[in-house]
Amino acid sequence: xxxxxxxxxxxxxxxxxxxxxxxxxxxxxxxxxxxxxxxxxxxxxxxxxxxxxxxxxxxxxxxxxxxxxxxxxxxxxxxxxxxxxxxxxxxxxxxxxxxxxxxxxxxxxxxxxxxxxxxxxxxxxxxxxxxxxxxxxxxxxxxxxxxxxxxxxxxxxxxxxxxxxxxxxxxxxxxxxxxxxxxxxxxxxxxxxxxxxxxxxxxxxxxxxxxxxxxxxxxxxxxxxxxxxxxxxxxxxxxxxxxxxxxxxxxxxxxxx
Amino acid sequence: xxxxxxxxxxxxxxxxxxxxxxxxxxxxxxxxxxxxxxxxxxxxxxxxxxxxxxxxxxxxxxxxxxxxxxxxxxxxxxxxxxxxxxxxxxxxxxxxxxxxxxxxxxxxxxxxxxxxxxxxxxxxxxxxxxxxxxxxxxxxxxxxxxxxxxxxxxxxxxxxxxxxxxxxxxxxxxxxxxxxxxxxxxxxxxxxxxxxxxxxxxxxxxxxxxxxxxxxxxxxxxxxxxxxxxxxxxxxxxxxxxxxxxxxxxxxxxxxxxxxxxxxxxxxxxxxxxxxxxxxxxxxxxxxxxxxxxxxxxxxxxxxxxxxxxxxxxxxxxxxxxxxxxxxxxxxxxxxxxxxxxxxxxxxxxxxxxxxxxxxxxxxxxxxxxxxxxxxxxxxxxxxxxxxxxxxxxxxxxxxxxxxxxxxxxxxxxxxxxxxxxxxxxxxxxxxxxxxxxxxxxxxxxxxxxx
Numbered sequence: 001x002x003x004x005x006x007x008x009x010x011x012x013x014x015x016x017x018x019x020x021x022x023x024x025x026x027x028x029x030x031x032x033x034x035x036x037x038x039x040x041x042x043x044x045x046x047x048x049x050x051x052x053x054x055x056x057x058x059x060x061x062x063x064x065x066x067x068x069x070x071x072x073x074x075x076x077x078x079x080x081x082x083x084x085x086x087x088x089x090x091x092x093x094x095x096x097x098x099x100x101x102x103x104x105x106x107x108x109x110x111x112x113x114x115x116x117x118x119x120x121x122x123x124x125x126x127x128x129x130x131x132x133x134x135x136x137x138x139x140x141x142x143x144x145x146x147x148x149x150x151x152x153x154x155x156x157x158x159x160x161x162x163x164x165x166x167x168x169x170x171x172x173x174x175x176x177x178x179x180x181x182x183x184x185x186x187x188x189x190x191x192x193x194x195x196x197x198x199x200x201x202x203x204x205x206x207x208x209x210x211x212x213x214x215x216x217x218x219x220x221x222x223x224x225x226x227x228x229x230x231x232x233x234x235x236x237x238x239x240x241x242x243x244x245x246x247x248x249x250x251x252x253x254x255x256x257x
Numbered sequence: 258x259x260x261x262x263x264x265x266x267x268x269x270x271x272x273x274x275x276x277x278x279x280x281x282x283x284x285x286x287x288x289x290x291x292x293x294x295x296x297x298x299x300x301x302x303x304x305x306x307x308x309x310x311x312x313x314x315x316x317x318x319x320x321x322x323x324x325x326x327x328x329x330x331x332x333x334x335x336x337x338x339x340x341x342x343x344x345x346x347x348x349x350x351x352x353x354x355x356x357x358x359x360x361x362x363x364x365x366x367x368x369x370x371x372x373x374x375x376x377x378x379x380x381x382x383x384x385x386x387x388x389x390x391x392x393x394x395x396x397x398x399x400x401x402x403x404x405x406x407x408x409x410x411x412x413x414x415x416x417x418x419x420x421x422x423x424x425x426x427x428x429x430x431x432x433x434x435x436x437x438x439x440x441x442x443x444x445x446x447x448x449x450x451x452x453x454x455x456x457x458x459x460x461x462x463x464x465x466x467x468x469x470x471x472x473x474x475x476x477x478x479x480x481x482x483x484x485x486x487x488x489x490x491x492x493x494x495x496x497x498x499x500x501x502x503x504x505x506x507x508x509x510x511x512x513x514x515x516x517x518x519x520x521x522x523x524x525x526x527x528x529x530x531x532x533x534x535x536x537x538x539x540x541x542x543x544x545x546x547x548x549x550x551x552x553x554x555x556x557x558x559x560x561x562x563x564x565x566x567x568x569x570x571x572x573x574x575x576x577x578x579x580x581x582x583x584x585x586x587x588x589x590x591x592x593x594x595x596x597x598x599x600x601x602x603x604x605x606x607x608x609x610x611x612x613x614x615x616x617x618x619x620x621x622x623x624x625x626x627x628x629x630x631x632x633x634x635x636x637x638x639x640x641x642x643x644x645x646x647x648x649x650x651x652x653x654x655x656x657x658x659x660x661x662x663x664x665x666x667x668x669x670x671x672x673x674x675x676x677x678x679x680x681x682x683x684x685x686x687x688x689x690x691x692x693x694x695x696x697x698x699x700x701x702x703x704x705x706x707x708x
Contacts, residue, residue, distance in 0.1 A: 135324070142325035146411065146533040150541040155411070156531045160542050161640040165649035210325060211531075217342070218349055218525035226412060228638040230526050231548025234360030238520055239368065242291055242361065245512040249505050250284025 043110070048118030051111055055091055064122045069096075076185060077125020081116045083181035087174075099166055099188055102173070126194065129180040131205040141207030144200055148193065156224040157211050162189060172212060176205045276499040281482040285376075288369040290506055294513040295362035296468065302355040303457070309345050310407065311337035312453035314446040323530050331534040334409040334449050338529060354521030359404060361517060363397050363549040370394065374593070374623050376610040378481045380603075384594045386474045389467055391591050396464045398549055403456040405547055408527070409449055414535030415544045418443060419554070423579035428572055444537045483610050490608045543641050548634065555636030556582050559658055586626075614683075617676035624672040625665040632661045 053062065059070030066072030070092070073081070084090040088103035105112065120127070146155060152168035154160045159170035166189040171179065183201050186192035193201065216224070223229040263269045280286065313333035319326045321336075322343050331339070341348040370390065373379055379387035402420070406413045421443040425435040440447030479493050488494045496502055520526075532541060546554050556578035565572045589596070597619065598604055613620040635642055636657045643653040693705035 138325050139327050139329055142533060143329060146541060147536075147539050150533075151539075152542065154543060155533065155541045156528070159644065161643040161650045163650050165652075167644060167647070207325060216525050216528075217530070218353055218528065219523045221525045221528075224525070224528065224531065225543050225641060226527075227545040227547050227551070228543065228641045231360060231551065231634075233520070233524060234357060234548065235364055237524070238357060238361040238516060239364045241516045241519075242365070242513055243368075245509060245516070246284050246287045246291065249509045249512070250282075250287050252282055 043113030043115070043117035045114070045117040045121045048111075048114035048116070051107070051115055052118050055106075056115075059092070064119065073119050074123035075125045076119060078116050078120040078128045079126040079181045080185045080187075081119035082112070082128050083178055083185060083187060085112045085115060087178060089187070102169060126184045129177065129184060129201075131176045131180040131202045133176050133206045133209050134202070135206070137199070137203035137206045138210045140200070141203035141205070141210070144196075144204050145207045148196075149204065152190075154225055156221075157208060158223065158225050160225075164189070171208050174208065176209055179205045179208050275476075276497065278476060278498045278502075279480070279493040279495045280498060280502040281480050281493065281495040282485075283483055285372045286480065287505070287509055288365060288372055290509055291513055292362060292365035292369055293468065294510040295358050295365055295517070296464070297510070298358045298514050298517050299355060299362060300461070300465075302351050302358065303461075305351045306341065306355060307457055309337060309341045309348065310334070310453070312407070312450045314409070314449045326530060326533075329534065332409045332449070334407065335529070335534045338408040338410075342530070350518075350522050353524070353526050354517050355404075356526045357520040357524070358517045359401055360547060360549075361520075363394075363401060366394050366397055367549075371623070371627070375613045375620060376481075376483075377607065377616060377619065378610055379594045380607040381594075381598070382478055382606055383481065386471060386478070387594050388591065389471050389474070391587065393464065393467045393471065395587070396460055396467060400456065400460050400464060401547055401549055403452045403460065405550075406452050407449065407456060408529045409535050410527075410529035410532045411535050411539060411541050412527075412529070412532045412544060414444070414537075415540055416546050416550075417448065419546075419557070423557070423575045426573035426575040427580055428570055428576065431573075431576075444535070479608075481608055481610050483612075488609060490606070493608075543638070543644075545638055545641070551637030552630050552633035553579065553583055553637075555633035555639070555657075558639055559633070559636045559654065559661060589626075614676045614679040617673045617680065620676050621669045621673040625669040628665040628668045629661065632657060632664060636661070 052060075052064070056064075056073075059067060060073050061067050061070075064073035066074075084100070085107060086105055088105045089100035091106055092100055093103070094100065107115065116128070145157075149157070152160055152162050153171055154168075157171040160168050162168050168190070174182070180201060182190060183193040183196070183204065185194075196204075222233050311333045315333045316330050317333050317336050319329050319331045319336055319339065321327070321339050323339060326339065338352070341352060343349070373387070373390070402416075406417050421435055421439060424438060425431045427434060436442070438448075438451075439445045440451070480495070482488050482493055482495070485494055533539075545551060557575060560574065560578035562574050564574050611619075613623075636654070639653045639657065640650050642648075643650045646653075648656075694702045695705045697703055
């Protein structure tokens with residue numbers, strides 16, 4: 001038992017060092033980021049077709065008509081192709097039937113622009129949106145986000161389980177253009193929100209940018225997904241530290257037991 | 258001065274006896290004190306919060322510093338908690354210490370209760386204090402639920418809706434009871450002010466009164482103790498309150514408050530500015546109650562959607578997991594000292610505590626009950642658990658439906674076995690006979706004749 005209490009003391013000391021270190025605020029800007037990373041140069045559809053035949057046609061068909069392995073791309077528009085390629089969801093790398101997830105893009109920027117131009121040429125579809133990220137629209141953005149997006153992505157956009165095996169991804173690294181594109185095309189299980197007026201969609205984009213940039217008032221955010229991590233922290237960190245105190249205080253130091 | 262007071266009140270003898278009260282040396286006797294000190298922190302921070310909180314459901318337009326909410330219509334209650342969080346000096350840290358202290362308070366009560374249960378400290382003559390303890394746990398849960406709902410944010414409003422649905426599911430009296438409690442059909446403007454009265458007046462009075470009785474009975478009956486050297490059924494081996502225990506308790510109180518302040522200052526809890534104000538048409542996700550209510554939410558999530566109709570009365574599906582199950586659980590806990598005495602036929606006084614291994618059946622029951630609690634709590638966060646493990650929510654729910662039956666049974670069997678073997682090993686029973694093996698020339702083994 002004395003050894004146990006020594007370990008307890010060591011843990012307490014370690015916690016005193018580690019916790020403030022973990023909490024030290026990172027350099028995060030409170031201002032929503034506005035810059036768009038997208039280049040607006042038009043791609044070359046003919047160059048895109050060559051890449052398409054090599055890398056996409058096996059699932060989506062030689063003219064994007066779709067096969068048993070992948071859906072038709074006629075009408076997904078530049079927005080659909082840009083979203084899937086820039087978030088690395090396409091080319092698809094998972095098991096058949098699995099959800100496409102974000103990964104580093106497989107192609108460089110010019111190749112993506114060529115592919116986007118080719119897919120856009122297949123049929124009428126949404127073009128790449130140019131959302132206006134504005135501080136002024138953050139309040140209406142929060143209202144719209146909580147009503148339409150938070151039920152799946154969570155109030156803090158940390159993602160959530162949707163049902164049927166689908167997961168709504170966290171939006172921590174989604175760019176404003178990607179958020180706007182997702183609302184237009186409704187990738188995967190996500191509903192299409194193209195029915196919302198442009199101003200409302202821009203407001204949602206502004207709020208997501210605000211969520212990404214906001215400092216966490218109140219200290220280190222433990223997942224920011226509510227009482228599950230909070231309960232865990234109360235038991236492990238709170239009661240854990242107090243139990244160490246109990247062991248130290250309850251120890252008979254004179255008799256050594 | 259002291260003499261002057263003593264001549265009039267005659268407290269010296271009483272104080273002398275109190276200062277000499279003997280406390281056993283074991284650390285596990287300090288667990289209840291942790292809960293007590295959490296309660297002190299809760300009262301102090303709670304008084305501060307009450308100075309700024311407005312228990313009013315009237316809508317106002319938010320105009321504080323938090324950008325996303327500016328211009329939104331919120332309740333005066335939500336507005337006051339936002340003001341408390343972002344405009345009142347030290348308001349946010351007080352709110353966070355209060356919330357963390359509440360979570361740790363119930364956790365400390367549970368650990369204290371487990372110590373009492375597994376060592377048999379509830380047996381005669383301490384049945385009354387066991388009953389009071391269960392009552393205090395229920396009051397602490399009621400405090401937690403009412404306090405959780407006060408900010409009137411979307412998350413806690415969802416919790417209130419669940420509570421309303423469970424109450425209304427009680428056969429015959431449900432709708433009447435729900436209307437009585439909520440003042441009408443959910444959502445009502447009355448509920449926030451009612452919760453406030455319960456949270457800051459009625460429940461704390463009962464809780465603090467109950468704690469005082471709990472402690473008075475403890476002093477009157479004296480401590481139970483482990484079977485340490487010189488301990489008998491007629492003495493208490495330990496140290497006097499003054500000076501030993503007084504310093505231990507003071508240190509423990511200060512350090513408990515320090516840990517809670519550390520958490521309140523460094524770790525974010527319940528960011529209601531992200532959840533947004535309550536709106537009856539909206540539900541956010543993930544939506545969980547605080548941990549100590551998670552097992553009830555989990556029962557609601559695991560229980561199949563069956564509606565039983567018997568004798569023309571339909572029993573709505575939330576009734577069984579939401580009302581019957583906790584009723585049975587608390588019923589068994591409340592009656593346990595009497596059930597155990599009745600089953601074992603032991604009605605004698607016990608001042609010396611058991612080791613958990615000495616009572617395999619009780620320990621096994623306790624472990625099984627604890628496992629039911631843990632699995633139901635996990636089920637309360639089934640969507641978060643599913644997200645963490647990358648499993649579909651439906652599969653997670655089905656896994657937990659199997660686990661809620663199988664795991665407690667396995668835990669019961671395993672605990673019973675381990676306890677009986679440990680007990681028997683200590684008593685020298687059931688040790689396997691020593692066998693000497695001899696290798697034969699053919700390469701096999703045969704038992705050497707012990708004679």
